[in-house]
Amino acid sequence: MSKILKKIDTKLLKCVAIVTVIFMLIAHGFCYFNIFYSHDSLSIFHSGYYEDSLEIGRFLIPVWNAIRGEYYPPLVIGILSTIFMIFINYFICKIFSLEDKKSICLISILFCTCSTITLLNATYINYSDMYLFSLLLSVLATYFIRQKNKLSFISILLLIISFAIYPAYLSVVLGIYIGLLIIDLIHNKEAKEVFKEGVIFVLFVVCALVIYLVCNKIVLLVTNINTIDTIDKYNSVNKAMNFSDISSLIKCLIKTYLSYFYFFLISSSSHKILAVCLKVLISLIAIYSGIKVIKENKVKKINILLIVLLCLVLPFALNITCFMSSGTIHELMTFAVNLTYVYIIWLTLKNNKKVLSRITYASLGIIICLNVLYSNQVYEKKKIEFDATISTMNRVISRVEDVEGYKLGETPVVIIGELSKGPLEVKKENLDYDAVGQHYTYATTYNRTYYRFIKYYMGYPINIVDANKTRSPIAKELSEKEEIKSMPCYPEKDSIKMVDGYLIIKFSEECL
Numbered sequence: 001m002s003k004i005l006k007k008i009d010t011k012l013l014k015c016v017a018i019v020t021v022i023f024m025l026i027a028h029g030f031c032y033f034n035i036f037y038s039h040d041s042l043s044i045f046h047s048g049y050y051e052d053s054l055e056i057g058r059f060l061i062p063v064w065n066a067i068r069g070e071y072y073p074p075l076v077i078g079i080l081s082t083i084f085m086i087f088i089n090y091f092i093c094k095i096f097s098l099e100d101k102k103s104i105c106l107i108s109i110l111f112c113t114c115s116t117i118t119l120l121n122a123t124y125i126n127y128s129d130m131y132l133f134s135l136l137l138s139v140l141a142t143y144f145i146r147q148k149n150k151l152s153f154i155s156i157l158l159l160i161i162s163f164a165i166y167p168a169y170l171s172v173v174l175g176i177y178i179g180l181l182i183i184d185l186i187h188n189k190e191a192k193e194v195f196k197e198g199v200i201f202v203l204f205v206v207c208a209l210v211i212y213l214v215c216n217k218i219v220l221l222v223t224n225i226n227t228i229d230t231i232d233k234y235n236s237v238n239k240a241m242n243f244s245d246i247s248s249l250i251k252c253l254i255k256t257y258l259s260y261f262y263f264f265l266i267s268s269s270s271h272k273i274l275a276v277c278l279k280v281l282i283s284l285i286a287i288y289s290g291i292k293v294i295k296e297n298k299v300k301k302i303n304i305l306l307i308v309l310l311c312l313v314l315p316f317a318l319n320i321t322c323f324m325s326s327g328t329i330h331e332l333m334t335f336a337v338n339l340t341y342v343y344i345i346w347l348t349l350k351n352n353k354k355v356l357s358r359i360t361y362a363s364l365g366i367i368i369c370l371n372v373l374y375s376n377q378v379y380e381k382k383k384i385e386f387d388a389t390i391s392t393m394n395r396v397i398s399r400v401e402d403v404e405g406y407k408l409g410e411t412p413v414v415i416i417g418e419l420s421k422g423p424l425e426v427k428k429e430n431l432d433y434d435a436v437g438q439h440y441t442y443a444t445t446y447n448r449t450y451y452r453f454i455k456y457y458m459g460y461p462i463n464i465v466d467a468n469k470t471r472s473p474i475a476k477e478l479s480e481k482e483e484i485k486s487m488p489c490y491p492e493k494d495s496i497k498m499v500d501g502y503l504i505i506k507f508s509e510e511c512l
Contacts, residue, residue: 009094012104016090019105023112023368024082027375031121032078034379036386038443041126042452044071051225059219060164064130080129081121084136085112091139095146095176096183096342103345106364113371115268115435116335122378123437124332127166134165135172135335142176145204148197152204159208160215167212170205170324171336174317177201179343182310185303186293186350194306252327253316260319263334268435270373278363285360286344289351330436378438381431389443389453392419396505397460399496406503409461414475415450417508418442422489424507447472465502478502 025032037044050062068076089108098104111117120128141155141162162169177198184194269275294304318336322329341364348360400406400413419425419442432438444450451467454460466472478484478499487506488495495506 012093013086013090015101015104016093016108017086019108020086020089020112021082023109023372024078024085027113027118027372028078028081028121028379030376030379031125031382032074034383035074036379036383036443037125037457038382038385038389039123039437039440039445039449041124042443042449042457044126044452054219054223054225057163057167057216058165059216060161061127061130064133064165068129074125077121077125077129081117081132084129084132085117088132088136088139091136091143092176092339092342095139095143095180096346098346100349102361103349106361106368107342107345109368110341110364110371111338113368113375114335114338115331115371115374116338118371118375118378119268119331119435119437122382131166131332134162135169137162137165138169138172139176141204141208142173145177145201146180155204156208156211159205160212163208163212164215167324168321168333169335170209171318171320171333172339173205174320175314175336175339178310178314178317179339182307182314183346185307185310186290186297186299188297188299188303191300191302191306194303248326252323255327255329256319256322257315259322259329260315260337263319263329263331263337264340267334267337268331268374268378268432268438269367270370270377275367275370278367282344282348282360282363283340285356286347289347289353289356293347293350332436374432377431378435381428381438382443384428385441386443388441389419390458392424392442393444393454393458396490396496397454397458400503400505403496403498403503405498409463411463411498411503412501413462413464413503413505414472414478415447415464416475416479416484416487416504416506417489417510418446419444419490419507421510422508424491446470447475474502478504 050065053059053061089111092111093104093107098107117128117132120131124131137158141158144151144155144158159173181194181198184197185191265276265279266272294307299307316323318339319329319334321333321336325333344360345364348357351357401408405411418440420440425441427433427441444453447464447466448468448470451462451464454462454464465474481499483499484504484506487497487504489509490496490505490507497504
C-alpha cells in the first residue's frame, strides 16, 4: 500500500480534483442539493429490499446499502460520487501518461459532465455512488494489470467486486486496455510483446468473470432466490449472450457497433446537431493525426496491421455491454464510449499541430457547455415531474377518501395503468424524453413506486396490493374484467371506485 501511495502524482491529483469538484457542482449541483426521487430511485423508501439486485447478479449492492444505509440525502451521494470521480479521472490520466494540463482538465470535465453521470443521478441516484465506485474499481484494475508485477493480481479481486455492483463496466476495462495496446504499437513496441500482453490481460479478465459467476451462483443458492423468471429482464445475468440462432447473434453484433457510434455522436446532449458536427470534426482530426503519427514514427507493417485490427475491435469493446445483454443498451451502460475523447486528445497532442489542437480544444469546450446545459435541463425536468406527482397524488387521495366503504390503510387498493400514459400526460417542449429514465411525465412509474411515493414520501397509509412487486398479478387479472375495462381514466368521474372489494384507481388503459 505504501508503494502505491508513493507513486501518486500529487500535482496531477490536485489538478484533477479542482476541476472535478468545480464541474461536478456546475453540472450536478442542483441534483445534489434538491430532492426529486422518481422511478427506481423511489426504492430509497423500502429498507431491506434486496431481491431485485440479487436476481440480476449485483449481489454486492445490498452490502453497500447495509454499510451506507438505505435512507440518505442526495448531498451524501454527491460527495461520495465526486470523490470517486476525482480518482477515476486521476487514474485514467495516469494510465495514458497525460501531462498536458489542458488535456487533463478537458478529459476530467468531459467525464464529469457526460450523459451517463447525468442520467444516473436524475433517475437512479440511489445507485450513483456505488456505480461510480464500481467504475473506479474497473479503472484501478486496469491500472494494476498494466503494472505487470505482483500488484497485478489485485486486479482480479477489484474486477469481481466491480462486476458484483455493476457488470457494465467490463467495457471500460476492455476499452482502456485495447487503447493502451494500440499506443504501444504506435510507439513501435514489438508485436510479439504486445500480443503477449494482450493475452495476459484477457486471462486476468476471464479469470475475474469466472470467479464472479461462481460467487453469484453461491449467493443465489444461499439466499434461495430463483432466477428462472428473470430471463426477460434486460439486465439479468440469465439473459447474457442469450442468442436464439446465428442470425440473432450477427444482428446483435451489428447493433453493438452501430449503437457505439450512436451513443458517441448522437448521445443525449443539448443542441444535438451542433454536438454531432463538433464530434465528427474532432474525430476526423484524430484520424488524420493518427495516420500522420504512424508515418512519422515509421511504424512497422506488422504493427500497422495489428493497429488496424485493434481499431476495428475497439468500438465493439467500448460497447460490449450491448452484446453481452443480447442487444439491450442505454446510457447508463455506455460510460466507456466517453473514452473515445481520450484517444482523440492523445492523437491530437501527438500530431503536434497547434491549429488542429486549438480546433479540437475549442470543440471540446463547446461540447462541455452543451453537456452542462443538458444536465441542468434534465434535473429541471425531474423536479417538475416530482412536483406534478405530489400535486396529482394529493387530488387522488382526496378522491379515494370520498369513496364509500374505503377504510384508511385497510382497503386493498389496485393501481391500473400509469399516470404518464393517461389523460394527464403533458410533455414539456424542448425537454429530452428519449434517454433512459426520461420517458415519463410523472415520478411514479410502476406498481411499487406508487406504494412508496404515497405511503413513505407523502406519509399516507395505503394498502396497495402487491406493494413489493414491479407488476401486480392481481391488477393484471382485474384489468381483464369488463367492469374495469369500461371504467374511464383519472381524472374522470368513476375512475376511482370499489370493485369486488378492491378500490380501483385507473390511470390509463394499459395495465402494468
